[in-house]
Amino acid sequence: MTPSDSIPGPVIVCGDDALAVRLAGELHDIYRQPVTLLVPDADTIGPQPPATTRVVEADTADAAALREAGVAHAAAVALVYEDDEFNIRAALAARRINPRVRLVIRLYNRKLGRYLAELLDQAAVVAGGHAGESAITVLSDADTAAPALAATVVAGTSKVLQADGLLFRAIERTPLQRREATEPVLCTLALLSSTTEDPDGTEGTDASGPAGPRLLPAPMEIAQSAQRGAVVLEAVSHTAPSPAPGRLSTARLPVMELFSRRVRWSLAGFTAAVIAIAIISKITTGDPVAHSAYITLLDLFSINDPAVDDTIERQLLQLFTGLVGLLLLPVLVAAVLEASGSFRSASTLRRPPRGTADHIVLLGLGKIGTRVLARLRELDIPVVCVEEDPEARGIPLARSLRVPVILGDATQDGILEAARIHRAHALLALTSSDTTNLEAILCARTTNPDLRVALRLYDDEFATAVHRTLRAAHPQAVTRSRSVTSLAAPAFAAAMMGRQILGAIPVERRVLLFAAIDVAGLPQLEGRTIADTLNPGQWRILALDTTDPADRRPDLRATRLDGQSHVSGLLFDLHPGHLLGPDDRVVIAATRQGLAELLSHRPQATPAH
Template sequence: MVVFGDDGLAHRLAAELSGVYGEQVTLVVPAARDGRRRPAAATGRAAALFGRVTGAVGRGTNGGTNGGAGNGAAHGGGANGTPAAGSVRVLEAPEPDDEALAEAGIERAAALALVHDDDETNIHAALRARRLNPRLRLVIRLYNRRLGQYLEELLDQAAPVGDADASTTVLSDADTAAPALVAAAVAGTSKVIEAGGLLLRAAERPAPGPGASAESAGCTLALLSDGDGPELLPGEREARQAVTRGRIVLETVRYPGAVRPTPSRLAAARSLPLGTFFSRRLRWALAVLAAAVLGLAVASWLVVEESSAQHAVYLSLLDLFAINDPAKEESLGRKVLQLLSGLVGLLLLPLLLAAALEGLGTFRSASALRRPPRGLSGHVVLLGLGKIGTRVLTRLRELDIPVVCVERDPQARGVALARSLRVPTVIGDVTEEGVLEAAKIGDSRTLLALTSSDTTNLEAVLYARAVKPDVRVVMRLYEDRFARAVYRTLRDSHPQARTRSRSVSSLAAPAFAGAMVGRTILGAIPVERRVLLIAALETEGHPELQGRPAAEASRPGQWRVLAWEPGGDGRRADAGEPRPVPVWDLPAGHVLGAGDRVVVAATRQGLADLLGRRSRPRTDAR
C-alpha cells in the first residue's frame, strides 16, 4: 500500500493500514522546501502513531536518493519480541511525480491513497498512477464532490475491463467527519448509518442505575468510559452488569422521508418583503401614521354634512398632501380637521424619506453578513469556516438548527456559504475579548470549536465555559493524549456539562483504509476517542461467519453480526434484480450460508482479524 500526503490523515491512514490490517505501507511525504532533509522529528511524527516503522528512505529535492533509516526506526513487535506483521517505510519527495511514484514501488503496489490537502495535486498524481499501473486500486481525497464523481468515471474507464481490484474511490474527510461532529453537538440527534436498506441509529443513553434493567448486548454497542476508556461491543454478561455506566445503543429506524417543518405565523410574518426591507421601528411608525390618516377620514365623514365615506377619504388625502383649498367658509370642525391633516402630512414626509433610504440600504447590504439577531438563544456557535466547518454548517442548516458562525478570515471558504444561507456570522479572532460575546455564547446551547489549531479550540472552550459553565462543547483536537487530558480536566471541573473531542483524521482514516483494502465500510460511529465500524461482508471465505449459527458468529469486543441478507453475493444486483431486504431480527439458531451477506459492527482490530488479513502472506495483499 502506498500513501502520499503529509498531514494528520496521511499519518493515521498509514498507521491504520499497518497496525490494523497488517499491510506493508510506503508513506511518501513532501521534502523540505529548502532542499535539506527533514529532521527525524518531522518524519518521525508518523512513527509515534505507527509503532511499527521498519525504516525510512528520503529523496531530496535534487532527485538524489538518501539511503538509510535516519527518518524512522524499528519499533514494537509481538509479545515474544518478533517483528510486527505491518511495517511502514517513509520516503521524501518534493511532489508526487513519475519519479516519486516509481520510487514508492507503484508498479507493484496493490493500492494508492492520495491524501494531499490540494485537490489539483491529487488529481495529477492519480492520472500518472493509473498510467503506470492500470490495475491499481485508487483512493483519492477530494473536497469537490462533483469533480470527484467525474474523476471516478474517468479513471475507471482507463482501468482494465472486468478487473474488480482496479477501482477508484473518491472520498472527502470533511464529508466523512461532518455527520459525527454534528451528531456530537446536537442534542437528540443520533448518528445514522444506512446499511443496505436499514437505517441504524446509535444513541447515547445514561446509566440505568442500580436496580434497573440494562439493555442486552444485542443492542449495546459500547459502554462509556468510567475512567479507563470505553468498552466496545461488550458481551451479554458485561452489558447487563454495567448498570452504572452510560452506553451507546443501536436502534433501527425507518426513513420517513424529508419532512420540512411547517413555519409558524411569526416565521411567516418575518419572511414577508416588508419585514425584509424595513426595520421594525419604521414599520411601527408607518402603521401609526396610517391609523392616524384613517381616524382623520372617519372624523371628516362625521363632521362634514352630506358627505359619503369615499368623499371623506378623498378630502382627508387632499388635506394631507396640502393640495386642498383652505376651509375658510366651512365649519369649525372642518377647519380643525384640515389643520390636523396638514400636521400629519408634515410627519409623513420624513417617514417616506426614511423608508426610501432604508430600502436602498437593504439592497446595498444584501451581500453583507448578518449579525446575530436580538433575542437569539439555544443556538449553536460554530468556530471556524474552513473545509470541515463548511460541511458542518451545511448539515446544521439542513436540520434547521440556528447557527452563529465565528471566523477570523473574511475570505475563508465557508464565509460565502454563510452569506448565501443568511447565517449570522462574526468576523474576528476568537481569542480576542468580545468576539464570543458578539456570537451570544451566553445564550447558546452548544459550542463547536472546529479551527485547525488545537490551542485555539481549547482557549475558546475555556473562555466559553467561564461565560456559561453548562454549555455543551465539541472540540476538534488532533493529538490523542492531549485530548484525553483535556477531556478529564473539563469533566472534573464541569461535571454538569457535556464535553466531547473529535479528531477529523481519526474519523476519516477508517473509511479511507477500508476503501484501500477493498472492503465496504458503511460508516463509522465515534465512541469517545475510539471508532466502531459498520461494514458489509460476504460470509464466503470467512470461517468465523460461514457455516456458523448466528449466536456463535459474533465475538465480544471484536465484532457483532447486526443483519443478514440471504444470497447477497451481488450478482443479482448487477443483473438489475432487486436485492433482498436485510433481516434485522436474526434467529439465534440460523446458520449463515456461503452466499449470504452480513452487516457487522466491529472494532478496527476486530474487522482486520475477521477479514484474516494478518494471516495472509504479503504477496496476497490485494
C-alpha cells in the same frame, strides 16, 4: 484481526502532514495492518508513527519512491498530500506500477475526483487489471471530518457513523441509564465490562466471560445483563422548536424581515393617529366615514385646500393632520431604504431573521466550514454563519441555501450578537486560526455560559489543554475541541480497507466495524431470514437498503455537497422473517474476525485480461 484476517499485502501511506501519521496509526492500531509510511521528514510532520511502522523518506511520491516503499506488492495506497496535484501525479504513478492496487486519494475537488477515478479505472483495465467498485476512493479531510463536527454540536459526541445521508452515534449507557431510558435505540452494540460498576474487575480486558466486553450480544444476553453498562446505537437528529403559542412566525410574514421593529411601530402609530383624526373629523363635521377618511388623507399629504372659511375645529384638525404628515415623511423614507436593503440582501446574503433561536452559529466558511454547512443543512438544522472574507469558498453555497451570513471578524464587538449568539443552541468555530477560534469561544461564553461549543484546533496537545480548561470553567456546558486530521483519519483508514467499510468504533480494547455489503454470493446471508443471519459475537444486520439497485449510491459514506435533503433508503425496523435475496444490500456491525469470515466465502472476481 489476526494476520490471516488482514488484507493481502502491506498498505502504504504517502503524505506530508499530520494526517499521514494519524492514518498510519489508525491502520496499525485498529485494523492491525503492516504499514509503510512515505513522508518527506518523519520528525517534522506531526506525532510519531507507531514503532512497528516502516518509514521511507522522500520529498515526493514519484515512481522511484513508490517502488522503494513496495507499491508493486501493496494491497492499498493512501495519497494524502495537501497539494491535489501531488496526489494526482502519485496516483498515476502507482497505477502504472501496480494496476491492481487499491487507491485512496485526498482531493478537495469532488468533480475532479470523479473524473480521476474513472481515468484510473480505465487505466487499470488497459494494463491488465480490473476496475472494481472499491478500486478508487477519492476523499477529502473536509468531507470526512464534517459528519463528526456536525454531530459534535448536535449530539455532543464525535463517535459517529455516516450512512446514506444519515448520522448515527454510539453512546455508552450505565446500568441506571439503561433502566431509565424511555426512547428506543436502534440496537445494543456491546455489553461493557463488569468493571463499569465493579472496581475489582479488570477494565477493558479482552477475555471472555462476565469480566470482558461482549460485542453484538444475543437478545437473551441483553435482557439478562441489567447490571452491565452497554454501548447502544442511536440516530442523530435535530428537531427545531415550534413557535410559541400566539407568536407569529417570520416565515409566514415576510414583511417582518423588510422593516425593523422601530419602523414597524412608527407606521403602526401613524396609522392609529390617522384613524383617530378621521373619527374626530366625522364627529365634528357629521360627514360620512368614507368622506372623513378621504379628507383626512388629503390633509395628511398637504394636498387639500386650506380650511379658511370652515369652523375653528376644522381648522385646528387640518393643522394637526398636516403636522402628522410632516412627521410621517422621514418614516416613509426610512421604510423605503430598509426595504430596498432587504431586497438587496435577499439576492446576495441573508441576515438572521428576527426571532432566530435554537440555531447553530458557524464561524468560518473555508474548506471545512463549507462541508460542515452542507452537512448541517442536510440534517435540516438552522444555521447562521459568520465569515470575515466576502470571497470565502463557502459564500456561494450559503447564498444558494439561503443561509444567513454575517460578514465580519467574529472577535469584534457586535458580530456574535448579530448572529443571535445569546439564543443559539451551539457555536462551531472552524476558522483556520486557532487563536480566532479560541477567542470567539471565550467571547461567546461570556454572553451565553451554557452554550454548547466546539472548536477546531490543529495541535492535539493544545486542543486537549483548551478542552480541559473550558470544561473546568463551565462544567455544565458541553465543550469539544477537535483536530480535523484526527477526525479524518478513521474514514481514510476505512476506505483503504474497502469502500464497503463505513467506519469503526472502539469498545474498550476491541473494535466494531460497520460495513455495507451486497448479499449476493454470501451463503451466510443469501436466502436466509434476518433472524437466521444473526451470529452473536460475530456480526449482526442493522439495516436493509431498500433503494432500487440501479439508483443506489456506490459509497454510502458520500454526502450531498449542495446540502439538499436526501431521502435515505435504509430500513432499520426489520421483520425477523424477512428473506434476503441476491439483489439486497445490508448494513452490518461485525467484529474483525466476523467480517473477515463473512466475506471470505464470497467468490473472488476474475481479473480481466
